[in-house]
Amino acid sequence: MKLTGKGRAGTLESGDILIEVEPTQGETEILLRSSVMRLYGQQIREVLLLTLAELDLQGVLLTAQDKGALDCTIKARLLTAIARAGGPTLPWQGEEKE
């Protein structure tokens, strides 16, 4: 699946990440800047790639400026940016046990 437009979500505040996505003709490309790049750059990249894979989304130019966001924040911001770009969404998942 491909994006139809551009989308942006998040902020540059501490603990957040600003993500922009748009369709590209080639392979998916991630341009990441992070205040914790040396320690967590690889992990952030993995969260971004896993989320794209979960959505079965290809050909995305993804620009991210991270300010120390948790994994759940990174995933939330990416999902919002993709939805705003006219891309697919993940259904809400209920509790596994109760």
Place this chain on the structure above:
Amino acid sequence: MKSRLRRTMMFVPGNNPSMLKDAFIYGADSLMFDLEDSVSPLEKDAARQLVYMALKTMDYTPCERVVRINSLSSPHGHADIEAMVAAGVDVIRMPKTETVQDVLDCELAIATAEQKYKRKLGSVGMLAAIESAQGVLHASEIAACSTRLVGIALGAEDFCADLGVRRSTEGSELQLARQTIVLAAKAAGIDAFDTVFSNVADEGGLVAETTKIKALGFTGKSVIHPRQIEPVHRVFAPTEEEIRQAQRLITALQEAERRGSGVVAVDGKMIDRPVVLRAQRTLQLAEAMGIVENKEGRS
């Protein structure tokens, strides 16, 4: 779900990852993640997604997790309920509640979401915000209309705007609304929450207002900053004398139960059920404050 300690309910803006991350460390009894007033209309989707992910990922124990949703008459309310029920929220806080129908509409949406996301039917609680003259006039019907309700809360800023008055320091314009809300909550057997105290720097003012609303019968207060938690808890803490009296009473109750007697007496005086309930609450508060040890594994 209903009988837990709720002295403080701290507002946490739903679109702020940093606050969502740290919210549980300050010791509030309940955290209220806000999808409504603190989130701009263009960011409603982002806040919903963020709070959903936070609830699915973070362990906020021992805090109760409350989410204030947008009005069901807005384009966001129903989507908020679906996402939060799926995420495992403890309590949905309705925005401005004016009629029984408002509560029933929300209850139906929650029940539908519980079914869809395979949560136990009735497991999600509700809290109604009373923020208008009409809401206050209907408070007793609102408080009693759903078994999901854990409490009703006064929203003073909107209430004052509805009355066309300014909020004062002494709060005389809120007196009738506060007493009406307490009466409605007590009659329905649920909690009554007072409104926020907006001046974060004025601890003396916060303590004075909390002392007043505790005397009126409120069980807790909404707070907007971590530094307001401790002063509110301090006001709600029982005195040493109250704790000693409560312990004597509970001991007498346990002895009576051991004897198989339904009659409890302390110092030759018969003890009524409401007095026992008050003593239990006093000890619950004392345990939560760490003043006495939790001997019965209560939480």
